[in-house]
Amino acid sequence: MTEILRIAVQKSGRLSDDSLKLIKECGIRFDNGAGKLRAPAANFPAEILFLRDDDIPGYVEDGVAHLGIVGENVAVETARDVDTVYRLGFSKCRLSIGIPRGEKYGSIKDLHGKSIATSYPRILGKYLQDNEVEAQIHEIGGSVEIAPSIGLAEAVCDIVSSGSTLLSNGLQEVETIFRSEAVMIASRNLSDTQQSHLDQLLFRIKSVQAAKN
Ligand code: PRT
Ligand code: ZN
Helix, strand or coil, X not given: CCXXXXXXXXXXXXXXXXXXXXXXXXXXXXXXXXXXXXXXXXXXXEEEEEECHHHXXXXXXXXXXXXXXXXXXXHHHHCXXXXXXXEXXXXXXXXXXXXXXXXXXXXXHHHCCCEEEEXXXXXXXXXXXXXXCXXXXXXXXXXXXXXXXXXXXXXXXXXXXXXXXXXXXXXXXXXXXXXXXXXXXXXCCCCHHHHHHHHHHHHHHHHHHHHHC
């Protein structure tokens, strides 16, 4: 059983730069040459794995990786058995409902009986259930915002940051159902040694963040 911490970060995408920056700011040196999928740390008992973000919670649950950095939206949607140990404050976004621009909207109840396209069926399903709204959820993997204009669904539920994607697809944001930021997740089966490496890492992250404020 290895005693180092395997830290899974997104290989390439919106989380990648800030995840690596954070690890470097914690004083951990590693060589992330192009195309590398794993990189041992030079001066900390850790190894960095570069993965697709959607795969990270599963790897952490299985203990293949011990820590991971993902959007909270992905952590919650995948519903894996992992602990969220720290909120990292970057990659902030929201999961919102969008409907065609110009359509009237009073409340979430207006979606009763409608169809909604999303890549987040679990988070959306719970929100609808909590609000006693019965709607049909169409799960699609991406390009969700196109769904209303091609007649696939009457509304969408997708990640929004600036709002320009909704706008350019003729949609208006009418309801935010979840607010997200990057989080650090951890396996529930860490050895005592790994837990003490994690405690040390969290201490460094807190120090880095305190220095910025
Ligand atoms: O390849 P891989 O599977 O690893 O990456 P990915 O394409 O699934 O994820 P990526 O890199 O797009 O996003 C990673 C994480 O960044 C997400 O899970 C969120 O937690 C966070 N994040 C922050 C965002 C955005 N902002 C964002 N704007 N994720 C996606 N978007 C997309 C959104 O889906 C929509 O299509 O950007 C569009 C909306 O942006 P605006 O600015 O036009 O509103
Ligand atoms: Zn992804």
